[in-house]
Amino acid sequence: MLEKVEVINMEKVIEEFESMTKDAERVQRETLKRILEDNSSAEYLKNFGLNGRTDPESFKACVPLATHKDLEPFIYRILDGDDSPILTGKSITTMSLSSGTTQGKPKYIPWNDELFESTMQIYKTSFAFRNREFPIKNGKALNFIYGSKQFKTKGGLIATTATTNVFRNPSYKPTMRSLQSQCCSPDEVIFGGDFFQSLYCHLLCGLIFREEVQLVSSTFAHSIVHAFRAFEQVWEELCNDIREGVLSSRVTVPSIRTAMSKLLKPNPELANIIHKKCSGLSNWYGLIPELFPNAKYIYGIMTGSMEAYLEKLRHYAGVIPLLTADYGASEGWIAANVNPKLPPELATYAVLPQIAYFEFIPLTQLEDEDSFSCLEPQPVGLTEVKIGEEYEIVMTTFSGLYRYRLGDVVKVMGFHNSTPELKFIRRSTLLLNINIDKNTEKDLQLAVEAAAKLLIQEKLEVVEFTSHVDLSSEPGHYVIFWEISGEASERVLSECCNCLDKSFIDAGYTSSRKVNAIGALELRVVRKETFQKILDHYLGLGTAVSQYKTPRCVGPTHNSVLQILSENVVDRFFSSAFN
Numbered sequence: 126m127l128e129k130v131e132v133i134n135m136e137k138v139i140e141e142f143e144s145m146t147k148d149a150e151r152v153q154r155e156t157l158k159r160i161l162e163d164n165s166s167a168e169y170l171k172n173f174g175l176n177g178r179t180d181p182e183s184f185k186a187c188v189p190l191a192t193h194k195d196l197e198p199f200i201y202r203i204l205d206g207d208d209s210p211i212l213t214g215k216s217i218t219t220m221s222l223s224s225g226t227t228q229g230k231p232k233y234i235p236w237n238d239e240l241f242e243s244t245m246q247i248y249k250t251s252f253a254f255r256n257r258e259f260p261i262k263n264g265k266a267l268n269f270i271y272g273s274k275q276f277k278t279k280g281g282l283i284a285t286t287a288t289t290n291v292f293r294n295p296s297y298k299p300t301m302r303s304l305q306s307q308c309c310s311p312d313e314v315i316f317g318g319d320f321f322q323s324l325y326c327h328l329l330c331g332l333i334f335r336e337e338v339q340l341v342s343s344t345f346a347h348s349i350v351h352a353f354r355a356f357e358q359v360w361e362e363l364c365n366d367i368r369e370g371v372l373s374s375r376v377t378v379p380s381i382r383t384a385m386s387k388l389l390k391p392n393p394e395l396a397n398i399i400h401k402k403c404s405g406l407s408n409w410y411g412l413i414p415e416l417f418p419n420a421k422y423i424y425g426i427m428t429g430s431m432e433a434y435l436e437k438l439r440h441y442a443g444v445i446p447l448l449t450a451d452y453g454a455s456e457g458w459i460a461a462n463v464n465p466k467l468p469p470e471l472a473t474y475a476v477l478p479q480i481a482y483f484e485f486i487p488l489t490q491l492e493d494e495d496s497f498s499c500l501e502p503q504p505v506g507l508t509e510v511k512i513g514e515e516y517e518i519v520m521t522t523f524s525g526l527y528r529y530r531l532g533d534v535v536k537v538m539g540f541h542n543s544t545p546e547l548k549f550i551r552r553s554t555l556l557l558n559i560n561i562d563k564n565t566e567k568d569l570q571l572a573v574e575a576a577a578k579l580l581i582q583e584k585l586e587v588v589e590f591t592s593h594v595d596l597s598s599e600p601g602h603y604v605i606f607w608e609i610s611g612e613a614s615e616r617v618l619s620e621c622c623n624c625l626d627k628s629f630i631d632a633g634y635t636s637s638r639k640v641n642a643i644g645a646l647e648l649r650v651v652r653k654e655t656f657q658k659i660l661d662h663y664l665g666l667g668t669a670v671s672q673y674k675t676p677r678c679v680g681p682t683h684n685s686v687l688q689i690l691s692e693n694v695v696d697r698f699f700s701s702a703f704n
């Protein structure tokens with residue numbers, strides 16, 4: 126059956142975005158009104174006595190700020206099959222599982238049609254802007270996406286990851302086709318159920334359609350880097366499959382084999398081209414344009430914790446530009462990248478005022494909260510934020526989250542009309558903290574980047590990293606785990622260790638280190654593939670590869686991850702930087 130492809134008028138999409146953002150305050154009021162009217166029968170809202178009022182002032186006065194923990198009792202009732210209006214007017218029939226890699230365990234989050242609609246709206250908006258600068262036509266995308274398993278909860282609800290809820294929606298494929306982003310792999314590969322076999326076949330499909338591939342993408346940039354690292358290992362096997370027209374025996378899932386057998390025909394000429402191109406590359410620099418000569422750009426979320434992969438991604442990308450995708454979460458979408466020409470390091474995201482009702486807690490108030498002040502944070506509205514200030518995002522959505530603290534910190538970089546352009550800064554939870562020191566995910570990333578430069582002299586790189594606060598002996602100290610691409614000398618590794626210690630420049634840390642209130646930083650080098658084991662561990666818990674983010678700090682909620690790391694330590698160094 127032929128799929129109906131919607132023709133999207135891109136100029137109209139831009140016009141709508143411009144008109145919404147010119148009037149962001151009014152649009153926010155209307156959005157809140159619609160959310161509260163649609164869900165006026167929801168028990169959660171009724172408990173707070175809004176009595177039909179839908180204005181922001183009454184809403185903020187009656188409904189408190191909430192975290193996922195506050196909502197859990199309601200969410201569990203829904204999961205158990207209570208279909209009364211609990212969080213939303215219309216009962217929730219599907220749940221998303223957020224990746225949960227930052228907190229250690231996946232979280233259940235309500236999913237509904239409105240969330241799908243807003244996903245498409247965000248995709249269309251950023252595509253309309255992107256396509257003006259980087260036009261593609263009748264393109265195929267080598268899209269490293271992976272559906273996760275769906276399962277039924279005790280109460281019969283369908284649960285899976287948010288990305289899978291998107292990929293499985295019947296309108297997803299036609300919309301992607303109209304956005305010139307049709308995935309070159311068949312559904313059986315996307316939903317094959319075995320991560321490595323799907324990855325292998327994504328690569329194979331990309332090579333088969335290499336002339337047609339106009340963009341290489343994934344939800345988060347990590348999956349693209351992961352895929353090309355795997356390519357380095359299996360490229361000869363891929364060439365063989367193409368030469369013989371027979372799929373490698375490593376792919377065993379019958380549905381994937383059947384689907385691939387329809388695409389794979391003996392093609393020695395193509396196999397030779399790829400073989401020659403790969404053999405001619407120095408250290409895989411510029412691999413992507415060699416393999417996909419018509420690729421216009423690489424697309425996926427590249428900010429926040431994904432910045433750690435940019436260097437490697439640029440190496441594979443050569444001359445092809447990297448474009449960061451949009452900003453959102455399983456809980457809901459927030460903002461679109463409407464300035465696609467900016468490199469990921471400078472990227473901002475413009476908030477779509479019609480997709481949710483947004484509030485922003487000034488970071489200074491979060492710091493008060495950290496110091497156990499009893500003051501309830503006082504968020505400001507979308508159009509009240511100030512350029513240069515940092516905030517935690519609070520969202521009220523069409524899917525039953527009210528004044529929900531997302532836990533992300535963003536900085537306002539400017540305005541697009543009257544809607545703010547946000548830079549993603551970090552998750553709001555502190556990563557490394559022993560006493561008066563405060564180091565975030567970003568601080569860790571910068572320290573690792575600085576120290577990793579020392580490895581270049583040995584032609585090595587940090588493949589993955591994470592951190593841990595070790596309080597098992599007095600005084601506590603930071604532990605940084607590194608997986609390295611090869612074997613580094615002891616001399617260089619101890620220099621790296623000192624450099625890490627010196628690179629945490631927050632005054633709380635340096636002053637504590639000087640008086641030994643924090644012990645010497647420890648660098649633990651782990652075996653190759655250790656982080657692959659961590660990824661596999663999360664996949665076993667139901668996390669989607671498409672949403673995977675390496676946990677950058679393993680604490681008490683990550684016991685199994687800490688165990689995997691500890692079992693694979695091959696070398697350890699203590700800093701002498703403050704001796």
Ligand code: AMP
Pocket residue numbers: 223224225287426427428429430450451452453454455456531533549551552672
């Ligand atoms: P998930 O828990 O899998 O739903 O992932 C959502 C989280 O991923 C967000 O709360 C952010 O912390 C992060 N994230 C999503 N989009 C971006 C982006 N464009 N830049 C940086 N981080 C992002």
